[in-house]
Amino acid sequence: MIKLKNSEQVEGIRRSCMLLSELLEKLRPMVQPGVSLLELDKAAYDFIIKHRAVPAFLDYDGFPATLCLSVNETVIHGIPSKRRLVEGDIIGVDCGIDLGGYFSDAAVTWAAGKVSPEADLLMKVTRECLDRAIAAVVPGARVHDISRAVFSHATAHKFGVVRSYCGHGVGLEPHEDPQIPNYVSAGPNPRLLPGMVIAIEPMINAGRPEVR
Incomplete structure (x- = not known):
């Protein structure tokens, strides 16, 4: 069933989306050759907790991380690991935030160095x-x-x-x-x-x- 939101709910969702946008801006400079996927995930977790929110993906249907990190041929739902990005990788960064019961969800794809x-x-x-x-x-x-x-x-x-x-x-x-x-x-x-x-x-x- 499709849930239509009232103006108060839309505003709550908007605040969650704005926080998620701020997180992605923080993560973007970190996506460079040499960074590990676990480092990206920890940075996202720490940011969300600092802002008194909850990582929406963590433990959702058993998912073990804050970010879905999908490198190169991985389309979706990649699990963060010790893997380090190398020059020419592209990485999909997918995250959700629960801010006071309002959920946001966004994904971006970034290049590590020259692709x-x-x-x-x-x-x-x-x-x-x-x-x-x-x-x-x-x-x-x-x-x-x-x-x-x-x-x-x-x-x-x-x-x-x-x-x-x-x-x-x-x-x-x-x-x-x-x-x-x-x-x-x-x-x-x-x-x-x-x-x-x-x-x-x-x-x-x-x-x-x-x-x-």
């Missing part, structure tokens, strides 16, 4: 997919308008669109309805209404769309 032209283009096109998807979010539009915006732009650049995972509603729980696929599926296609809060998560591969 290949293909990796650079992948990040550029994925960001453009997100921008196009956000532009499609207007009252009265439908979920598949978001899906179409992502899919059409990614495939125009010969990239694969992951179908096994998708965006989702968020705010009062870490994951809520509706699902926001990155392709036009045969599934539900609800209308976008005032009070809906969603996490749009383009997942784009340089190659085939399948994951394993």
Whole structure:
């Protein structure tokens, strides 16, 4: 069931999102060759606790960390480890925060040093997919308008669109309805209404769309 939020709830979610944005700004300079994934995770945990919030992903369905850190061919849900980034890696940094019962969720992909032209283009096109998807979010539009915006732009650049995972509603729980696929599926296609809060998560591969 889709949960429409009132103005007070939207403001609480906004504060959680702003704190998460501040965290990502803090982490960005740390993403350099030589940093370990555990160092990034600890920095995120310490920041969230310092601000009297709770890491939303930690212990969620058994996940053992604050951040999902997905390097190179790992699409999603990578577990932080002692692995150190090397020149040319790209890393997906995904985090959620529970601030007073209001949840935020955001992911970014960053480069460690200089990356290949293909990796650079992948990040550029994925960001453009997100921008196009956000532009499609207007009252009265439908979920598949978001899906179409992502899919059409990614495939125009010969990239694969992951179908096994998708965006989702968020705010009062870490994951809520509706699902926001990155392709036009045969599934539900609800209308976008005032009070809906969603996490749009383009997942784009340089190659085939399948994951394993």
